Structure formats: C-alpha cells, structure tokens
Amino acid sequence: MSRDRTPRTLGLILLALLVFGQFLPQWTLFLVTVALAKGLVVLGLMILLRCGLVSFGQALYYCIGAYAAGMLGRLFGASDVFTLMLAGMAAAGLVGFVLGFLLARYRSIFFGLLSLAVSMILYGLLVKTEALGSTDGFHVLPSTLFGLRPADAWVRYTVLAVALLVAFIAALLVHRYLGTPLGRLAPAIKDNEIRVEYMGASARHAIHVKYVIAAALAGLGGALAATTVGHIDPEMAYWTTSGEFIFITILAGTGNVIAPFLGALVFGVIQTVAFGISPNTWQMVLGGSLLVVIVFLPNGLWSLFRGRKLA
Amino acid sequence: MKIVNVTHGSFYALGAYAAASITGALLAKGMPPSLSYAVLLGSALLVSVIVAPLIERGILRFMYAKDEVVILLITYALFLILEDVIKLIWGVNPYFIAEPYGLLGSFDVLELTYPYYNLILVGVAIACGAGLAWMLGSTRTGKLLVAVIHDTEVSRAMGINVDRMYLYTFTFGSLLAAIGGAFTAPTVSVVPALGVEVIVLSFAVVVIGGLGSLPGAALGAVMVGLVRSAAIHYLPQAELFVIYLVMAMVLAFRPRGLFSIAEARKI
Numbered sequence: 001m002s003r004d005r006t007p008r009t010l011g012l013i014l015l016a017l018l019v020f021g022q023f024l025p026q027w028t029l030f031l032v033t034v035a036l037a038k039g040l041v042v043l044g045l046m047i048l049l050r051c052g053l054v055s056f057g058q059a060l061y062y063c064i065g066a067y068a069a070g071m072l073g074r075l076f077g078a079s080d081v082f083t084l085m086l087a088g089m090a091a092a093g094l095v096g097f098v099l100g101f102l103l104a105r106y107r108s109i110f111f112g113l114l115s116l117a118v119s120m121i122l123y124g125l126l127v128k129t130e131a132l133g134s135t136d137g138f139h140v141l142p143s144t145l146f147g148l149r150p151a152d153a154w155v156r157y158t159v160l161a162v163a164l165l166v167a168f169i170a171a172l173l174v175h176r177y178l179g180t181p182l183g184r185l186a187p188a189i190k191d192n193e194i195r196v197e198y199m200g201a202s203a204r205h206a207i208h209v210k211y212v213i214a215a216a217l218a219g220l221g222g223a224l225a226a227t228t229v230g231h232i233d234p235e236m237a238y239w240t241t242s243g244e245f246i247f248i249t250i251l252a253g254t255g256n257v258i259a260p261f262l263g264a265l266v267f268g269v270i271q272t273v274a275f276g277i278s279p280n281t282w283q284m285v286l287g288g289s290l291l292v293v294i295v296f297l298p299n300g301l302w303s304l305f306r307g308r309k310l311a
Numbered sequence: 312m313k314i315v316n317v318t319h320g321s322f323y324a325l326g327a328y329a330a331a332s333i334t335g336a337l338l339a340k341g342m343p344p345s346l347s348y349a350v351l352l353g354s355a356l357l358v359s360v361i362v363a364p365l366i367e368r369g370i371l372r373f374m375y376a377k378d379e380v381v382i383l384l385i386t387y388a389l390f391l392i393l394e395d396v397i398k399l400i401w402g403v404n405p406y407f408i409a410e411p412y413g414l415l416g417s418f419d420v421l422e423l424t425y426p427y428y429n430l431i432l433v434g435v436a437i438a439c440g441a442g443l444a445w446m447l448g449s450t451r452t453g454k455l456l457v458a459v460i461h462d463t464e465v466s467r468a469m470g471i472n473v474d475r476m477y478l479y480t481f482t483f484g485s486l487l488a489a490i491g492g493a494f495t496a497p498t499v500s501v502v503p504a505l506g507v508e509v510i511v512l513s514f515a516v517v518v519i520g521g522l523g524s525l526p527g528a529a530l531g532a533v534m535v536g537l538v539r540s541a542a543i544h545y546l547p548q549a550e551l552f553v554i555y556l557v558m559a560m561v562l563a564f565r566p567r568g569l570f571s572i573a574e575a576r577k578i
Contacts, residue, residue, distance in 0.1 A: 054380045054383075102563055109315055109379050109380060109522070110566060110567065112383070113558075114563075117559040118555070118559055120551075120554075121556055122552075123552070124550070124553070128551065239511050240507065246384065247387075250384055280399065281395045281399065283395045284396070287390070288392060290384065291385065294381060
C-alpha cells in the first residue's frame with residue numbers, strides 16, 4: 001500500500017484557503033462556505049454510498065441541524081458558532097440513532113424511499129408549524145466566535161475560517177474511520193451482504209453506525225449553513241434538497257474524503273454560473289451535467305485525479 | 312421495468328400544460344366545449360407519443376444495465392431538464408381552463424356539493440386501471456412484458472424483442488401520467504411546480520402498494536386519497552405529513568409494500 005497522502009493534502013488545502021481567503025472577493029467567500037456546509041452533508045452520504053445505500057432523505061438531518069442551531073439562538077440566545085454547530089450535530093445524530101434502528105434494515109430503493117418519507121414528514125410538520133415561521137422559516141441571529149463579533153468586513157472570512165477548520169477536522173476523522181475495519185466493511189456490504197454476514201460481521205450494525213455518522217455530519221452542515229445564510233425554512237427538508245445532495249455525491253464520487261467538498265464547490269460554481277447566464281434554464285444545465293457525469297465519469301469527478309481504482 | 316421513474320412527474324406536468332394550452336386555444340377558436348374532453352385525451356396522447364420515445368430511445372435505453380438507484384438518478388437529471396423545457400415553452404405564468412369543469416355543473420350528495428367533472432375523473436381512472444390490468448393479463452403484448460420484466464435475458468433468448476417492449480412500456484406509462492395530468496388540469500391552475508409535487512405523492516402511493524404491483528398501486532392511491540381527505544377534514548395541520556407517515560408505517564411493517572412481489576435472493 002502506498003503512503004497515505006490524504007491528511008497532508010487536506011492540510012495544504014486548509015492552509016492555502018486560510019491564507020488566500022483574505023484576498024478573495026466577498027461573494028466567493030460565501031460560495032465556498034456554503035459549499036463546505038454542503039460538502040459536510042455529502043461526506044456523510046459518501047459513507048453511505050460506499051456500502052451501496054443512497055439516502056433520498058439526507059435533507060432531514062440538514063434541516064434538523066439548521067433548526068436546532070436556529071432555535072438555540074432563539075430560545076436561549078446562544079450565538080457561539082461552535083455551540084450552534086455542536087447542537088445541530090448532536091440533534092441530528094440523536095435522531096439518526098433512533099431512526100437508524102428502522103432504516104438499517106432496508107436496502108437499495110427501499111432505503112432511499114423510506115428515508116425520503118421520513119424527511120417529508122419533517123417537511124410537512126414544519127410547514128404547518130406557525131411558531132417556527134411555517135413556510136417562511138425564520139432568521140438566525142448573527143453568530144459570534146467565543147463571545148466576540150468580528151468587524152463587518154471580516155465576518156465572511158471568519159465564518160469561512162471556522163467552516164474550513166470544521167470541515168478539515170471532519171474530513172480527517174472520516175478518513176481515519178474509512179481505514180478502520182468497520183469502515184472497510186462498506187465495499188464488502190455493497191458487493192455481497194450475505195457473505196459479510198458469513199464472515200461474522202453484522203451488516204446491520206455497520207450500516208447503523210454509518211447512518212448515525214452521516215446524520216451527524218448532515219446536522220453539522222445544516223447548522224453551518226444556518227449560521228452562514230442567516231435564514232432557515234422548511235424547504236431545507238424538501239426532497240429537492242436531498243436530490244441536490246445526491247447530485248453532489250454522484251458528481252464527486254466516493255474515492256476520497258476531499259471529493260465531497262470538491263464536488264460541492266463545483267456544484268456551487270455550476271449553479272452560480274448557470275444561474276447568471278440563463279436564470280430560467282439553470283436546472284437544465286444541472287441535469288445535463290449530472291447525465292454527463294453518470295455516463296462518462298461513473299466514479300465521479302475524483303476519478304479525474306486518480307485514474308486507478310481506489311479502495 | 313424496475314425503474315423508479317422521476318420523469319413521470321414531468322409527464323404529468325407536460326400532460327397538464329399541453330391539455331391546458333391546446334384546449335384553451337381550440338376553445339378560443341370556437342370549438343364547442345363538449346369536445347374538450349376528447350381534446351384533453353388527445354393532447355396527453357400527443358405529448359407522450361412525442362416525448363417519451365425520444366427519452367427512452369435517446370437516453371434511457373443505454374442505461375438499463377446500470378444499478379436501479381443510478382437509473383433513478385438519471386431520471387432525476389432528466390426531470391430537472393424537462394422542468395426547464397416546460398418553463399421555456401409555456402413560461403412561468405399559470406394556465407387555467409375551467410370550461411370542461413364548469414360545463415357539467417354539480418349535484419348534491421346529502422349536504423355536500425359535488426361537481427360532475429370529478430365523476431369523469433374517477434371514471435377515467437377506473438378505465439385506465441382496468442384497461443392496464445386487462446392488457447397485462449390478457450393480451451400477448453402484456454404477457455410478453457411481464458416475462459421481460461421477470462427475466463430480460465431469458466426473454467431475449469426466447470425471441471422477444473426486448474428493446475421494443477421497453478419502448479412500448481415507457482411510452483405507455485408516460486401516456487398514463489400525461490392523461491392524469493391532462494384530466495387534472497381543468498381542476499387546478501397549471502403552474503411549474505406541478506411535477507415536483509405529484510412525483511413524491513406517487514412514490515408514496517406505489518411504495519405503499521408495493522413496487523410493480525397494479526392492485527397495490529390502486530389500493531395505495533385510494534389509501535393516500537382517503538387519508539389526505541380525512542386529514543384535511545379533521546386536522547388540517549396534518550395534511551402534508553400524514554401521507555408520508557402512512558408510507559413510513561407501511562414500510563416499517565411491510566418492508567416491500569402491501570402487495571409486494573417476492574424476489575429471489577442471490578448469493
């Protein structure tokens with residue numbers, strides 16, 4: 001096995017973005033931060049996809065994370081960005097743990113559709129809950145960092161720096177996890193689950209663990225998105241949001257933990273550019289690029305970097 | 312065909328848009344309103360016969376070898392594209408055609424007013440369902456199709472033209488979606504979000520019934536309809552999520568839906 005270069009690459013990307021981020025225009029900072037938030041969600045989906053599961057309801061945890069962060073600020077006035085993210089992550093992880101008992105029994109299309117159903121339940125609930133703003137959602141209080149609020153010109157950069165740091169840690173941990181026996185079980189489950197059971201490993205347990213990790217990551221991403229965008233609404237749990245995440249997952253590929261963030265960034269750029277050029281047909285551009293990726297790059301964008309097959 | 316087809320929502324929307332614009336145009340030219348029902352059917356036929364083969368022959372047929380989930384994603388991509396095609400052709404403003412609906416008037420059941428048009432909807436739905444059941448069970452094409460779905464390779468070895476069967480099936484399925492859209496068009500305002508909403512609902516229906524089961528789909532549709540109406544009547548806040556609650560409950564206890572078809576385990 002060749003030397004593991006992923007942690008070093010990750011560190012270099014982090015440093016580069018931290019240094020050059022200061023000089024980038026404000027709107028790119030926003031774009032990158034949102035991409036990082038989505039990248040976190042997609043990182044979780046990637047873990048699931050590695051064992052062949054596609055969750056069409058990951059927006060559920062994204063939305064839970066965002067609402068947990070938003071409500072914490074609303075009810076208790078908490079505004080520390082790390083507290084909010086931890087809250088989002090914990091809430092989503094907890095729900096994921098409970099639902100995992102049910103969902104870990106399902107495979108292929110049924111897993112996807114059941115997770116879709118669950119996320120739509122949350123959407124239906126939120127739309128009809130007037131205390132939480134119904135379809136309009138509500139504004140999230142501006143967040144602070146260790147009790148301080150950076151100067152206006154630096155807000156975007158600070159949020160980006162925090163997001164980068166969080167994404168870096170998450171990516172590193174997931175990378176480590178993928179190397180553990182439990183993480184390495186994923187491709188085996190995808191290939192042939194019955195043989196996994198014969199080997200003495202529990203596929204259901206492995207999937208449950210992965211599901212909780214994915215949920216927690218999605219919650220983290222949701223909380224990050226909530227603090228970045230400053231507004232949350234039930235649309236975050238709608239099935240089109242889940243579709244967007246899956247889109248990015250397929251676009252990125254499952255080759256490496258860097259891929260989801262790269263995919264999310266490319267997605268953000270495609271979306272922004274397509275929207276700028278032709279506001280009425282940006283979905284068409286997205287759909288078209290998804291088709292192109294599925295047909296020509298079945299292993300996602302990441303396969304451009306590594307031609308050879310990865311574990 | 313073992314395809315979970317998101318594009319179905321687009322065909323529903325396409326049918327609705329085509330029906331609304333064609334019927335509207337013809338009525339403006341002085342067509343007697345009583346003919347509009349035939350026009351509704353005709354416009355559904357028109358869009359599905361043009362668009363469905365294009366999609367099936369142009370894109371989908373190269374994808375059948377891929378995983379079920381990947382095919383779902385491909386149809387999702389096509390759905391995104393078609394959404395914008397619809398917006399390009401018809402714009403974003405809503406369309407109304409109330410004539411077929413208003414023409415028939417309504418009657419009273421006890422204290423409730425019930426429009427006659429809804430009876431037509433029920434009739435069309437039953438006719439489509441019965442026609443489909445008859446076609447699958449009693450005609451040569453239908454039986455061949457069942458065989459193809461069960462085992463593509465053996466069917467091909469037996470001399471069935473599998474490609475053509477796929478084309479027919481996809482077109483016919485899309486036609487049904489377009490008919491659904493066309494006949495619903497007079498009762499609603501036709502807006503771009505039509506396809507997005509209907510597709511998750513129909514997923515709920517088929518999953519409750521069991522994927523690939525005709526009686527299951529019929530039962531699922533009735534269940535979803537009743538549950539939704541009951542929710543609107545008794546507890547309006549619950550309207551949206553109650554459907555998905557039913558879907559989740561059914562899946563929790565019958566993981567493959569109510570009328571699931573047994574599948575062999577491959578080791």
